[in-house]
Amino acid sequence: MEYQLPRLTKMWTHLERQAGGQVKGMGEKQIEVDKRILRTQIGALKTELDSVRQHRKQYRNRRLSVPVPVVSLVGYTNAGKSTLLNRLTGAAVLAEDQLFATLDPTTRRVQMKSGKEFLLTDTVGFIQKLPTTLVAAFRATLEEISESSLLVHVVDISHPLAEKQIEAVEGVLSELDVEAIPKLMVWNKVDNANDPQKLKAEAAKKNVICISALTGDGIKEFLDAVQTKLKESLVRVEAFIPYDKGDILSTIHQIGVVERTEYMESGTLVRAHVPLPLARLLAPMRKHAVTAVH
Numbered sequence: 001m002e003y004q005l006p007r008l009t010k011m012w013t014h015l016e017r018q019a020g021g022q023v024k025g026m027g028e029k030q031i032e033v034d035k036r037i038l039r040t041q042i043g044a045l046k047t048e049l050d051s052v053r054q055h056r057k058q059y060r061n062r063r064l065s066v067p068v069p070v071v072s073l074v075g076y077t078n079a080g081k082s083t084l085l086n087r088l089t090g091a092a093v094l095a096e097d098q099l100f101a102t103l104d105p106t107t108r109r110v111q112m113k114s115g116k117e118f119l120l121t122d123t124v125g126f127i128q129k130l131p132t133t134l135v136a137a138f139r140a141t142l143e144e145i146s147e148s149s150l151l152v153h154v155v156d157i158s159h160p161l162a163e164k165q166i167e168a169v170e171g172v173l174s175e176l177d178v179e180a181i182p183k184l185m186v187w188n189k190v191d192n193a194n195d196p197q198k199l200k201a202e203a204a205k206k207n208v209i210c211i212s213a214l215t216g217d218g219i220k221e222f223l224d225a226v227q228t229k230l231k232e233s234l235v236r237v238e239a240f241i242p243y244d245k246g247d248i249l250s251t252i253h254q255i256g257v258v259e260r261t262e263y264m265e266s267g268t269l270v271r272a273h274v275p276l277p278l279a280r281l282l283a284p285m286r287k288h289a290v291t292a293v294h
């Protein structure tokens, strides 16, 4: 609509022509009315975007209290992100969690066979040459990408312009300031490719995972790769957990890798590798660790 606004001018000149120049300024008036309607609609949409933004922020804050790593699916529109999310919902490894389902409809909790878990989030698809004003609008839904532990870039490798789409996605990502977040590239729709075997050989060389969200091909490899990447992004912490915070200790065991625990008089001293959100949550207890050691 913002794009349309300054381009309305020429739309009504035919009215004047039809009237044979009798009613000069007729089109002019109509343009003003149209502009007013557009401005009202733009205003309403902006208010709505703001409330979406607020909502998602609340989701994120609530998620922080359950510090499971968040994995975001990003990629060009139509790459198969939503299909992949849904495929995982159907897989045995995934536990649909009511809590999260109500928290955020585009986020699912995935539980691995190892017992580890993560949240998988679907995002809006990217497109080429996104106008700057649109980037701003999308930002509301894309903000949470920047808080993920891992970005999974889903590519429709069967698309003739796959290379260009990859570039476009990387371009948008660079605008979102997420360079520091680990990434995993996934070539989707291998079932649709001319030579799936050749593609898989090529992918193996590039550390890319080949999947078909449609047939389920490669899903196990995908989950393994996510697991490995998440492990690599863990942060080493040492914290003192008081006995009345036993739930935190079990969370550490559940989503982190525990190196050492030492039971002390008033709590447990634990050394572990944990996802960044959990490390943040443990920050106040890490101070205690210093006093406990000395």
Ligand SMILES: Nc1nc2c(ncn2[C@@H]2O[C@H](COP(=O)(O)OP(=O)(O)OP(=O)(O)O)[C@@H](O)[C@H]2O)c(=O)[nH]1
Pocket: 075, 076, 077, 078, 079, 080, 081, 082, 083, 084, 123, 124, 125, 126, 188, 189, 190, 191, 192, 211, 212, 213, 214, 215
């Ligand atoms: N052949 C084939 N088709 C697939 C595969 N995965 C997804 N599709 C199809 O691709 C189309 C787009 O899938 P979506 O999951 O909606 O794509 P998306 O990335 O979520 O798209 P946006 O939400 O627009 O960004 C659908 O028609 C899917 O059925 C796959 O592995 N193989």
Ligand SMILES: [Mg+2]
Pocket: 081, 082, 083, 122, 123, 125
């Ligand atoms: Mg989608």
